[in-house]
Amino acid sequence: xxxKGWKECLWGGLxxxxxxxxxxxxxxxxxxxxxxxxxxxxxxxxCWIMCPDAAIKVKDGKVVGIxxxxxxxxxxxxxxxxxxxxxxxxxxxx
Amino acid sequence: MIQALSGNxxxxxxxxxxxxxxxxxxxxxxxxxxxxxxxxYVADGxxxxxxxxxxxxxxxxxxxxxxSLAGGRxxxxxxxxxxxxxxxxxxxxxxxxxxxxxxxxxRALSAPINIHCDHSDAMGARDSSWIQIHAENVQEAYDNIIxxxxxxxxxxxxxxxxxxxxxxxxxxxxxxxxxxxxxxxxKFIGKxxxxxxxxxxxxxxxxxxxxxxxYYFEHKRQQVEAMELAYDVVKRIGQEYGKVTGRSFDxxxxxxxxxxxxxxxxxxxxxxxxxxxxxxxxxxxxKVGLVKLRVFRPxxxxxxxxxxxxxxxxxxxxxxxxxxxxxxxxFSEVRSALLGEDVEVVNYIYGLGGRDIRQDQVEQVITDMxxxxxxxxxxxxxxxxxxR
Numbered sequence: 001x002x003x004k005g006w007k008e009c010l011w012g013g014l015x016x017x018x019x020x021x022x023x024x025x026x027x028x029x030x031x032x033x034x035x036x037x038x039x040x041x042x043x044x045x046x047c048w049i050m051c052p053d054a055a056i057k058v059k060d061g062k063v064v065g066i067x068x069x070x071x072x073x074x075x076x077x078x079x080x081x082x083x084x085x086x087x088x089x090x091x092x093x094x
Numbered sequence: 095m096i097q098a099l100s101g102n103x104x105x106x107x108x109x110x111x112x113x114x115x116x117x118x119x120x121x122x123x124x125x126x127x128x129x130x131x132x133x134x135y136v137a138d139g140x141x142x143x144x145x146x147x148x149x150x151x152x153x154x155x156x157x158x159x160x161x162s163l164a165g166g167r168x169x170x171x172x173x174x175x176x177x178x179x180x181x182x183x184x185x186x187x188x189x190x191x192x193x194x195x196x197x198x199x200x201r202a203l204s205a206p207i208n209i210h211c212d213h214s215d216a217m218g219a220r221d222s223s224w225i226q227i228h229a230e231n232v233q234e235a236y237d238n239i240i241x242x243x244x245x246x247x248x249x250x251x252x253x254x255x256x257x258x259x260x261x262x263x264x265x266x267x268x269x270x271x272x273x274x275x276x277x278x279x280x281k282f283i284g285k286x287x288x289x290x291x292x293x294x295x296x297x298x299x300x301x302x303x304x305x306x307x308x309y310y311f312e313h314k315r316q317q318v319e320a321m322e323l324a325y326d327v328v329k330r331i332g333q334e335y336g337k338v339t340g341r342s343f344d345x346x347x348x349x350x351x352x353x354x355x356x357x358x359x360x361x362x363x364x365x366x367x368x369x370x371x372x373x374x375x376x377x378x379x380x381k382v383g384l385v386k387l388r389v390f391r392p393x394x395x396x397x398x399x400x401x402x403x404x405x406x407x408x409x410x411x412x413x414x415x416x417x418x419x420x421x422x423x424x425f426s427e428v429r430s431a432l433l434g435e436d437v438e439v440v441n442y443i444y445g446l447g448g449r450d451i452r453q454d455q456v457e458q459v460i461t462d463m464x465x466x467x468x469x470x471x472x473x474x475x476x477x478x479x480x481x482r
């Protein structure tokens with residue numbers, strides 16, 4: 001996204017588009033990346049319940065992936081997984 | 095209508111005529127009476143205002159910001175330590191572009207505790223991005239409040255305005271003044287136009303989000319621009335007000351400057367004293383003039399340069415000091431505006447904590463300036479007038 005100059009933006013940091021947090025890709029913050037092992041996953045959805053963002057993608061009651069645009073790498077999903085199906089790896093390592 | 099009102103009652107009367115949506119206040123000498131009188135208007139049903147009695151000045155200004163962002167016309171009043179306690183939120187009001195109008199009865203800052211006039215309070219807030227207007231007398235204090243509403247709300251400006259007047263010297267002095275009719279005031283200020291109000295729930299907006307190194311600088315640059323655009327707005331509204339009342343206003347008000355060789359520059363009620371001194375010295379054949387600095391923010395740098403270039407000596411009267419700096423705040427800026435001009439600028443810091451400034455003292459300053467003009471020599475650039 002091209003950053004605007006002072007003549008183009010609204011004053012005082014005013015935001016007039018509601019629901020705009022989707023534009024802010026907080027995945028940039030991540031230093032630890034969760035890697036999910038599909039074979040070990042039983043779709044118990046503990047990770048989906050506990051994720052403080054909405055970074056566990058679920059379709060028809062099954063985990064289909066992790067949304068790395070917004071996952072900040074907190075590691076809660078890995079911690080709560082009863083089947084050790086999510087491993088945290090150093091970002092850039094894999 | 096011609097009335098005899100004290101500064102405080104004139105402020106309350108002007109606010110009554112503006113009839114703001116919200117006024118949030120906390121009492122502090124010497125402006126308490128203004129708010130007591132305004133509370134009378136609220137109690138008597140003379141205004142439609144929601145009056146909020148806050149638990150501190152910090153809260154009062156915070157309430158004003160909330161009400162302004164919600165979409166209301168908002169006013170308040172304070173002085174001295176009250177203004178100092180608003181410190182943090184003064185910047186929030188300006189940065190969120192809240193067109194709040196606040197009357198400040200200028201009073202010294204503690205310690206030692208002192209209730210009388212100097213400009214330390216207003217000068218401390220000079221970098222907060224509030225427009226600052228100073229009144230010479232009660233008439234101007236009344237006139238400034240009505241103009242301030244228009245200036246603050248102008249779409250090119252959208253900044254809060256602080257109308258200053260000297261504590262006790264004006265706040266507690268009863269003077270003759272001409273007031274407008276309520277309808278004239280309403281016609282002059284017009285209907286308040288909210289821009290992106292929070293109460294427009296069909297169009298939700300967010301004020302005050304986290305603004306880091308990627309955009310904060312741009313938003314500050316916009317405030318610089320608003321101040322630049324305010325020069326023209328202050329002038330035009332001052333002229334328009336003149337058409338209604340016969341009293342026109344500008345950033346700078348010169349007196350006997352046409353053929354002046356030396357000048358005195360002052361703001362607030364001291365310009366009245368200085369005018370009498372200039373008149374007396376003129377009768378003795380001294381070619382001296384007075385420049386009244388009515389608007390301190392935005393600082394009228396170009397107008398000052400135009401008015402003061404060619405002077406042999408200029409005395410700048412500062413009613414506050416900037417400890418450790420080279421002179422008072424007005425002096426620094428006047429000197430800076432005159433950069434490159436061959437004018438000696440000399441600072442007189444006076445009247446701290448309400449010490450009287452007398453006509454003979456200003457006459458002595460004028461005599462000093464005559465000496466500087468004749469000899470080309472300045473004994474001391476920063477002088478303390480009236481201290482023992």
